[in-house]
Amino acid sequence: MKKLLVRGASGSSQIMVGESIANLKRYIEARRTVIITDSTVEGLYRDQFPDCPVIAIGVGEKIKTLETVTTIFSRLVDLEADRSTFILGLGGGIVCDIAGFAASTYMRGARFGFVATTLLAQVDASVGGKNGVNFGGYKNMVGVFNQPDFVICDLGLLKSLPVRELLCGFAEIIKHGAIADPSMLDFLENHRDAALDLDAAIIRHLVYRSVEIKAGVVTRDEREQGERRKLNFGHTFGHALEKLTGIPHGEAVGIGMVLAARLSVEKGLLGRNDARRLERIVHSYGLPVRPPVAVSAMLAAMRKDKKREGDRIHFVFLDRPGHACVEDLAFEELSRLAKSAGIA
Numbered sequence: 001m002k003k004l005l006v007r008g009a010s011g012s013s014q015i016m017v018g019e020s021i022a023n024l025k026r027y028i029e030a031r032r033t034v035i036i037t038d039s040t041v042e043g044l045y046r047d048q049f050p051d052c053p054v055i056a057i058g059v060g061e062k063i064k065t066l067e068t069v070t071t072i073f074s075r076l077v078d079l080e081a082d083r084s085t086f087i088l089g090l091g092g093g094i095v096c097d098i099a100g101f102a103a104s105t106y107m108r109g110a111r112f113g114f115v116a117t118t119l120l121a122q123v124d125a126s127v128g129g130k131n132g133v134n135f136g137g138y139k140n141m142v143g144v145f146n147q148p149d150f151v152i153c154d155l156g157l158l159k160s161l162p163v164r165e166l167l168c169g170f171a172e173i174i175k176h177g178a179i180a181d182p183s184m185l186d187f188l189e190n191h192r193d194a195a196l197d198l199d200a201a202i203i204r205h206l207v208y209r210s211v212e213i214k215a216g217v218v219t220r221d222e223r224e225q226g227e228r229r230k231l232n233f234g235h236t237f238g239h240a241l242e243k244l245t246g247i248p249h250g251e252a253v254g255i256g257m258v259l260a261a262r263l264s265v266e267k268g269l270l271g272r273n274d275a276r277r278l279e280r281i282v283h284s285y286g287l288p289v290r291p292p293v294a295v296s297a298m299l300a301a302m303r304k305d306k307k308r309e310g311d312r313i314h315f316v317f318l319d320r321p322g323h324a325c326v327e328d329l330a331f332e333e334l335s336r337l338a339k340s341a342g343i344a
Ligand SMILES: NC(=O)c1ccc[n+]([C@@H]2O[C@H](COP(=O)([O-])OP(=O)(O)OC[C@H]3O[C@@H](n4cnc5c(N)ncnc54)[C@H](O)[C@@H]3O)[C@@H](O)[C@H]2O)c1
Pocket: 038, 039, 040, 041, 044, 059, 060, 061, 064, 091, 092, 093, 094, 095, 097, 117, 118, 119, 120, 121, 124, 125, 126, 127, 128, 129, 130, 131, 139, 157, 158, 159, 160, 161, 162, 165, 168, 249, 250
């Protein structure tokens, strides 16, 4: 097991890569704990949960809402949970985002931690302290920054993931390589089959390196005033796609990265071959690369993105493989770039 640290204003978070769920008791000892999970994870792993009350929510992006948080609050009140109660989110990115938000707002804030059970949650969603829910169909519109006390990434739990969910996790791993580490892109190319087979050493390296990259960025810029914006690479198109089509987050991010790389070429920042290579990597991890809706529809949805400021948005480009840059861009300029790149 290897530990990484995220330092944030609300405290530090310990991320344990390769820790086993069997050791979970050590982390919650002497704390009255309530588990928040989803019905699928509960069905698969209930026998490995410590002996404490469980609140099981439904599955899917549609339940990432304030209504679900309200039902959690009601259950916490019924359980007589107080501010000293520890909330453990045990599940994928949706459980982590909701449990972190419910914990952070219940009685003005209870402490919380996560057992991340999907690849996407282990490499991204459980790390960094963004907790929240969607609103009006738009992504993550209501939320807080607040670091979990700990995150357990038990790599063994990934074996039960449906393939489509596993592939979604690779989209965020590819993102970390694309924005911060060119050698990770080489690694992803050279070890694709082993990575997809969940070879223990390969997956441990990819999860560890992803968390290391994200932990570094978040520690330097927790509140997303600068560098953290780079973690949004592929997400401006991606969130619009999720809103319009309901495809899973990882798939939307994969397509979003391909589109953002093409705009980077159009802007004269990235070589055409580098953009093609990124597209090949996304495709080779079984992820879609073509948007299922018109880019013009995505551009319209982006105008309600929470990152919008007036008629401008911070857009993440690549200026070389393994390196991103952020520009404050007018929507008009974004549309013009998309048109001249031949994608709108
Ligand atoms: N807060 C952040 O920094 C951050 C970062 C990235 C993504 N996200 C959010 O994360 C969400 C996506 O997370 P996700 O991809 O983990 O989706 P998810 O939480 O919906 O999990 C995917 C599916 O896998 C099931 N599952 C979970 N663990 C399993 C296991 N071990 N075995 C079998 N099935 C299992 C779940 O029940 C669910 O049906 C999105 O809402 C996205 O916006 C947040």
